[in-house]
Amino acid sequence: MKVKYQLERNHDSRAFFTEEHFLFRDSLRKVLQKEALPFFEQWEKEKMVPRSFWRLLGQKGFLCPWIDEEYGGLGADFGFSVILSEELERVGSGLMGIPLHCDIVAPYIDSFGTEEQKSKYLPLFITGEMISAIAMTEPGAGSDLAGIQTTAIKEGNHYVVNGAKTFITNGIQADLILVACKTDPKADPPYTGVSLLLVDKDTPGFKRGRQLEKVGHYSSDTAEMFFDQAIVPAKNLLGEEGKGFRYMMQKLQQERIIAAVNAQAAAEDMFRLTMDYIKEREAFGKPISHFQNTQFTMAEIATEITLGRTFLDELIGKHMEGKDIVTEVSMAKWWITEMAKKSAGKCMQLHGGYGYMEDYKIARRYRDIAVTSIFAGTNEMMKKIISKNLGM
Incomplete structure (x- = not known):
């Protein structure tokens, strides 16, 4: 059968x-x-x-x-x-x-x-x-986390924080912000001076900037943040001074798996939306799913989505076992997000003019998926990590 x-x-x-x-x-x-x-x-x-x-x-x-x-x-x-x-x-x-x-x-x-x-x-x-947020990115520092300029200088039983952060998800509503900062701006190498602070929304000297206007992810509030002589209690230091960069490197594996999970789920949803549409939409007297170009395009999308799912599920299992899979996760993050972006374009094309209308979910998918190759470390950084771990 x-x-x-x-x-x-x-x-x-x-x-x-x-x-x-x-x-x-x-x-x-x-x-x-x-x-x-x-x-x-x-x-x-x-x-x-x-x-x-x-x-x-x-x-x-x-x-x-x-x-x-x-x-x-x-x-x-x-x-x-x-x-x-x-x-x-x-x-x-x-x-x-x-x-x-x-x-x-x-x-x-x-x-x-x-x-x-x-x-x-x-x-x-x-x-x-x-509600929480994590503030790593700055106007002049994104993937280069060792290059952040926000400082936190200890004075007695508190830190004085100065600097700016941007592109902070949950930034408008966040009650607690995990802030990456330099507790030793003169450290050499620079990453050894990075620490993490827990900053409460009511901290004196802390101010939220504007809610940023984005191409997609509209309902995800994203903001700028400013620290002007902000007074943060020393007890709000997370972990040890100077180990913030190491802590971030440890946690980026899971962050990038989550990024890949989201992109994979988005691609699967795009496929489902498009399959429903092409079976209902008719052209020249028959559903457009009967045309060879449509069939071949959907076959390509289905194949790539299945490859992504198979690889991703293998990595999820390894991550749950506590294995160090930084290289493979970097591969998954860049490949799956790029696959999802390509799928979005193909699925929108199969929707024809309706795909460009906000009444159709595929339009939202198309604009939302673009940023996945940028956040959690750009895909260029993923390739740099992979090549480095390959011995290059």
Whole structure:
């Protein structure tokens, strides 16, 4: 008997998923179907995901499920984080600030924070009462994290912070910002002077800039941040002075897996949208899915999406086992995001003129996917990492 191939079938056969993962996913889908999908376009227009939605996800147990039970979490594995990212991405890329909060910022506090810091912040991260951001990028420093210019000079029991950050996801709503800064501006090599500080929104001398206008990801609030003689308590140092760069390098593997997960889920959603459209849209008396060009294009997209899914799931499994897979993750981040960008163009083309209309989701997908090759380290940096690790 001939079995019809479906891209979605691999989702239920991933070796790292158990029945608990599927229950979590099904529950999350029901909540998103009711509480996110009907309102998402309005959030895009308002350019903000309401705090009430964050709190709702927290009340339902979907935020930071991996955090230990002693802080209010479920003690779950990374597979639950993958599900959260995938399902939010299927609603829209503008929800990316939630995975950033759960699986990029929170792990820094969990791994390097003091018991006081963990007890103070992690329970609020879980409930959605506190929204977080991470401030690495500066007007003059992006992928070159050792080149940041924001300084934090210790004076007695506090640090005096001066500098500016930009392109900060969750920047408008964030209650707590993890800030990369130079505690030793004269350090040689420069990266040994980088430290991480936890900066509260009410910190004297801290000011948010404007909400930045972006090509896509409208509902993900993105902002500038300014520090003018900002006074940050010394107890807000995360980990040890001078080890911030090392901490960031340790956590970038997971950040880039999340970036690849989001791009993969977006590509799969584009394929589904386009498949539905080409079966319904007729030209010259028949569905456009019957034309050879359409069939060949969809075959190409399906093949690349399947390759991306297979590679990504292998890396997710290795990451859950605690393996160092920086090279492979760099490969996945650049290849999958580029594949998703190509797929967006092809899928929009198959929609014809309707693909350029905001009434069709593929238009949003097309503009949202572009930035994936830039954030979490540009794809050029990914190739640099790969070539370096290949011995070049």
